[in-house]
Amino acid sequence: MARTPKTPKTRTPAPETIIDRRIVVDSLSRIEGEGRLRVVVRGDEVVEARLSIFEAPRFFERLVVGRTGDEVIDIVARICGICPVAYQLTAAMAFERLYEIDIDPAVRELRRLFYWGEWLQSHALHIYLLHAPDFLGYPDALTLAKDHRPEVERGLALKHAGVAILERLGGRAVHPVSLRVGGFSRVPTRLEMAALRPELERAVSDAQATVRWVAGFTMPDFDREPLLLCLRDPNGYSLDDGRLVTSEGLDISPADWESSFVEEQLIDSTALYARGIDGRHHLLGPTARLTLAGDQLHPLARAELEAAGGVDPIRRNIFRSITARAVEMLHAAVSALAIVDAYVPPDAPRAKWSPRPGRASWSTEAPRGLLFHRYDVDEAGHVTAARIVPPTSQNQASIEDDLRIYLPRVLQLPDAEAGARLEALIRSYDPCISCATHFLELDIERLPAGGADHVA
């Protein structure tokens, strides 16, 4: 919503708390969805660092009750306009696992192409239109384009290469229509697939140029060692299969997220946080995947990663996630091209199946990190209960930890500048707040007095 412009405000401190300082960014910009940042410091001590969500809840877990697997695929797409395929495919794979459907290898490859297309468009959107302006000192990509038009056009071309895949396979890039339990409603002809080739060839070289471009950005100093969580697949880079692994050695099925992780509504918090059952939380997304599965990258992407300084600086500095995203974009483009080149249409677009009761669950890697779905299904194939854990709710504790670590370094700056730096840190996670199927509204009653902070 259009709120008061986001200029950070400092509450006029009451005399007895004169050393308190509050920085509030009422409406975070250049992220998907609606969030607010609030930090409180006393002297050098960080009292509170909180990313609040005021995205209105839409209750998706309730909306899928009574629906069939195919309907669920259409509905959960609407959780996020940026990564609908992540939601569609995770749901489809969960139902297929429960129904023990064998998916034709050619259909599996097409689905990977579909997902790489979404990665390409989502990463290009984030790198060029949302994130790069932070490093180059612009408020947005349109302003950036006034001085750096060729680069922004390259970004739009990369984004379109992903969109072209989504449109070819799914009819449209936002909420595509073809994915079904068991396969697709329609698959492309070889001729249609071949038409994607020129744009993808260009995307490969554009993505290489992107890695070099962003690796040259001046990064804020930031250093910490995060715990990491992602899929790891012995047959390829983390996407939709393999094992769910952490940097401390957890190794479980992507269907079993709930055996090791929980969602909590903390007493002093207004959001659901996902954490390990041991109370620890993990960093998800490109940084985690590059670190734990970088050996599975395409050689072209691995070479660019090494030339950009390798994975260690990326892992330790969240601002460098832009480089991780660029490397993954290159991997997505070159993998997509290989699938297009090897394409032979499957015998049937969709396997035949019948529903069976039980629990359908699966995880895949959305562009911004691990996504978990679970559906309880009755005899008729209708959902009776669901849980959807988007990447941003799993990353939220990491974001707040990083804010606490980073805060002391920006405290000497004026509030507006400090707020902008902190906002840039949050943006480095590519948070998708629209995806927050069940984040809560900020409890504005709990904010300290001083009406100016209370824009809701």
Add this chain to the structure above:
Amino acid sequence: MARLETARPLKVGVVKFASCDGCQLALLGVGPLLLDLGAYFEIVEFGEASSNRSSGPYDLLLVEGSISTIEQAHHIRDLRGRTTLLVTIGACATSGGIQALRGWATGEDIVAGIYPRPEEIATLTTATPIAEHVTVDAELRGCPIDSGQLLELLTALSMGRRPQLPDESVCATCKRLGRVCVVVAYGEPCLGPVTQTGCGALCPAYSRGCYGCFGPREKANVEGLAADLAARGLDGAEIARRFAGFTGWAPDFRAAITARGGPPGFRTEAGHGKDA
């Protein structure tokens, strides 16, 4: 529709309420044209894309999402007062979106079903279209909207003419494109005959029936289609299921759903007999 002063770039705001952000994305999806919009439009508020923010006034405000909290209901009225032309974009803003289906819940605490501490959540029991709260000057349908229709709207406004948006059913578009009819060929239920066009008859092109994401067209014969679905063997619950999608709260679809006991997951005993 009112005409706008075009001597200067129009001040445009893009805002959202309860939604997925996918319709805003259509603006970023117009490709390199995006970089040249500046000659005609000054985008002064677009939180998803820019750190420069403005609380108005706006010559044109594009509104995504439906109203699902008290704060949002207040906020849209406030925005209307600072806006010359207000255009709703997408199924959420024009008919409530998928989240509007919670309007059928009776005597159920949906919040408590999902959150351990439901008292923290301030939400309305309904999610309603923007036009139920303020006057809307124009709407773009679809879940999501079509980028081409958005460009047509912007072009028309910049030139001070009426936007040329197609006014026919998906079925008519599908026939004109020479597509195989999924009802005739595969026996697939299809909402094409009653749904507003704009998508290019996408679902039939992908071998499935239209699921109505552009919503009912004006004076659509919804009951006529329901009778046909019943003749093809669908009972009332299954017919309600077909209409209860992303535009299920649009009045014409809503009436057909309610007459058949409500959407899946929200059904009551009343109305089960219809079409049986």
